[in-house]
Amino acid sequence: MGSGPREDFKNPVVNWIDERLPVFTLMQKEYGVFPTPKNFNYFWNFGAIAMVVLVTMIVTGIFLAMNYTAHEDMAFDSVERIMRDVNYGWLLRYIHMNGASMFFIAIYIHIYRGMYYGSYKKPRELLWILGVLILVLLMATAFMGYTLPWSQMSGWGATVITSLFSAIPLVGDSLLTWLWGGFSVDNPTLNRFYALHYLLPFVICAVVFLHIWALHVTGSNNPLGIEPKGPQDTLPFHPYYTMKDSFGICVFLVFFAFMVFFAPNYLNHADHYVPFDPLVTPQHIVPEWYFLPFYAILRAVTFDIGIPLTKIVFIEAKLGGVLAMFGSIALLGFMPWLDTSKVRSAKFRPMYKLALFGLVAAFVALGIAGAKPAEGLWLYVSQVSMAYYFAFFVVILPMLGKIEKTKPLPGSIHEAVTAKAK
Amino acid sequence: MKKQILTLAVVAVAGFGAFVAPVNAAGTAVELPKRDWSFDGALGTYDRNQLQRGFQVYKEVCAACHGLDRVFYRNLTALGYNEEQIKTIASEYSVVDGPDDEGEMFDRPARPSDRFVGPYPNIQAARSVNNGAYPPDLSLIAKSRAGGADYIAALLTGYEQAPADVEVMAGMHWNKYFNGHQIAMAAPLTDGQVSYADETPTTVDQMAQDVAAFLTWAAEPHMEVRKRMGVKVLIFLSIFAFIMYRVKRKIWRDVH
Incomplete structure (x- = not known):
């Protein structure tokens, strides 16, 4: 917020404001002339896309909140009233409902981009950690949002996920009662989830602000993973990337709109249209698709962890599953230090590239296994995939830095771009 | 650059498809016969005549046991009825209103602004006359069952003789498409049960198709x-x- 030397603006009103509160100087510096590597590919659109989805979710969410009633007897009816009698309520709700899926599609691709091109490495460690924090907040927000229609999937999903905390030794059961605000998922649970579902998106906005702030300190990574060496390697953010992002956003919105208007319930579960009944358990309690890989990890730990061949158990299977699930997300935050390689981009890391494709395959396999009952073949699939997932972070990543022979890096971004153009 | 766009598209589509396919596949046990519906596809619309026939089946058959609580009589304009017709339809039912100036509740004929009048005052009343089973409200049935209209039509036409090795519990009926196959509802439709105003044959299959279309509209009116x-x-x-x-x-x- 420093008020260092600034250039005058031609428009007197803009200039008058800027002299007193340099918001225009800030925008000019951070989004106008901000030097951005000139070799981004379309993977770099997904940050902006996620931002658009975030704003869409907040806007539609606020209008839905005006018509929603957070009470166990009225929540489901109020959602159906929105779908039937509120003007364009069906549109608001279908955008909001599918928007959650769109958010995770954008964010998963964004994270994959960061992993592939080494965006998490020095000096962008904090930027990466803030990103992981956004993912965690997003998951919490999505989970609580899913409970609000108070359907069978809402209530039972909330029961399954909150019950995870009962696995914590000693305090687990008390913690669970405290979380629920009672002895089961009930009206107090719905009320607090609603309050938090309204609060967390604004916390996400704050962390996104920090995420972008950190980005604008270190500057963006790029597909080559080498730092820009001078003006010949960069372009001003506007108009080059504002226009490129706009194009990417439009393409993404075509997909988003297709889902909203022509397949609004494709990603949904039929039981999400049955009102919550605490006395009737659905046959399969399945989370939303974006949680399936983590749900599979949760259920893959079917064994107690202790000293083999004795009856001594340190970690029971249930707690093991919970730790594995939260650990699988937490591990992401340690990536900058688990990866010991000096080279960022997978373009120049043949072994890392393969290992990362393996991780994607494991993640997809976990997602499929997560939708199936945890038994037979699918249990093995999730166990093997989970083993690879963890091995990738704690064994492969640290080891690759030592044994991998990386390809030679180009001298500069400009050099690589002009060589490619020829 | 082209290659990268292609890679991105392939990764996105493959990843998305891989996640999503199993979610929906996990739903039903028996493969549902896929029927043709006027509302299929990106440009599909409801067939007004079919909705009216389906409404007739609902009104004369299903409504004996099943409510349609989220639909109002005024909504029937979407089926092509005019205001007078809707007033007439509504007035056939009676709703409890009040309290009046003396503090008494009273019965009055339903108006277009009323919800569809259900067959039972409460769940307990429904269970007591249905052998303990509760006939679910049908407002959202097309969205709350995997397969939607196909499932409804299949269920209504799926009554069969139970296999020899299966003992059907007392008061239950064998249905090919019902989850667990034993359903409390007896086969509700018989040929010629209703008489359509148009020339459409009143076979079980036709009535099942029509009422499934009507219930799809009821679940997704917009x-x-x-x-x-x-x-x-x-x-x-x-x-x-x-x-x-x-x-x-x-x-x-x-x-x-």
């Missing part, structure tokens, strides 16, 4: 508006995306 708007939105966004692509190309021309 589908036609949604699809019409969707077409416009997609056209707009596609053109806008194309324009942005040209703009981007133009601006980037000197860089490449």
Whole structure:
């Protein structure tokens, strides 16, 4: 917020404001002339896309909140009233409902981009950690949002996920009662989830602000993973990337709109249209698709962890599953230090590239296994995939830095771009 | 650059498909016969005549046990009925209103602004006359069962003789498509049960098809508006995306 030397603006009103509160100087510096590597590919659109989805979710969410009633007897009816009698309520709700899926599609691709091109490495460690924090907040927000229609999937999903905390030794059961605000998922649970579902998106906005702030300190990574060496390697953010992002956003919105208007319930579960009944358990309690890989990890730990061949158990299977699930997300935050390689981009890391494709395959396999009952073949699939997932972070990543022979890096971004153009 | 776009698209589609396919596949045990519906596809609409026939089946058969609580009589304009017809339909039912000036509750004929009048005052009353089973409200049945209209039509036509090795519990009936196959509802439709105003044959299959279409409308009354708007939105966004692509190309021309 420093008020260092600034250039005058031609428009007197803009200039008058800027002299007193340099918001225009800030925008000019951070989004106008901000030097951005000139070799981004379309993977770099997904940050902006996620931002658009975030704003869409907040806007539609606020209008839905005006018509929603957070009470166990009225929540489901109020959602159906929105779908039937509120003007364009069906549109608001279908955008909001599918928007959650769109958010995770954008964010998963964004994270994959960061992993592939080494965006998490020095000096962008904090930027990466803030990103992981956004993912965690997003998951919490999505989970609580899913409970609000108070359907069978809402209530039972909330029961399954909150019950995870009962696995914590000693305090687990008390913690669970405290979380629920009672002895089961009930009206107090719905009320607090609603309050938090309204609060967390604004916390996400704050962390996104920090995420972008950190980005604008270190500057963006790029597909080559080498730092820009001078003006010949960069372009001003506007108009080059504002226009490129706009194009990417439009393409993404075509997909988003297709889902909203022509397949609004494709990603949904039929039981999400049955009102919550605490006395009737659905046959399969399945989370939303974006949680399936983590749900599979949760259920893959079917064994107690202790000293083999004795009856001594340190970690029971249930707690093991919970730790594995939260650990699988937490591990992401340690990536900058688990990866010991000096080279960022997978373009120049043949072994890392393969290992990362393996991780994607494991993640997809976990997602499929997560939708199936945890038994037979699918249990093995999730166990093997989970083993690879963890091995990738704690064994492969640290080891690759030592044994991998990386390809030679180009001298500069400009050099690589002009060589490619020829 | 082209290669990267392609990679991105492939990764996105493959990943998305891989996650989503199993979620929906996990639903039903028996494969449902896929029927043709007027509301199928991106441009599909409801067939008004079919909805009216389906409404007739609901009114004369299903409504004996099943409510349709989220639908109002006024909503029937969407089926092509005019205000007078709707007033007449509503007035056949009686609702409890009040309290009046003396503090008494009273019965009055239903109005278009009333919800569909259900067959039972409460769940307990429904269970006591249905052998302990509760006939679910049908307002959302087409969305709350995997397969939607196909499932409803299949269920209504899926009554069969139970296999020899299966003992059907007392008061239950064997249905090919019901989860667990033993359903409390007896086969509700018989040939010629209702008499349609038009020439449509009143076979079980036809009535099942019609009422399934009606219940799909009841569950998703704004589908036609949604699809019409969707077409416009997609056209707009596609053109806008194309324009942005040209703009981007133009601006980037000197860089490449």
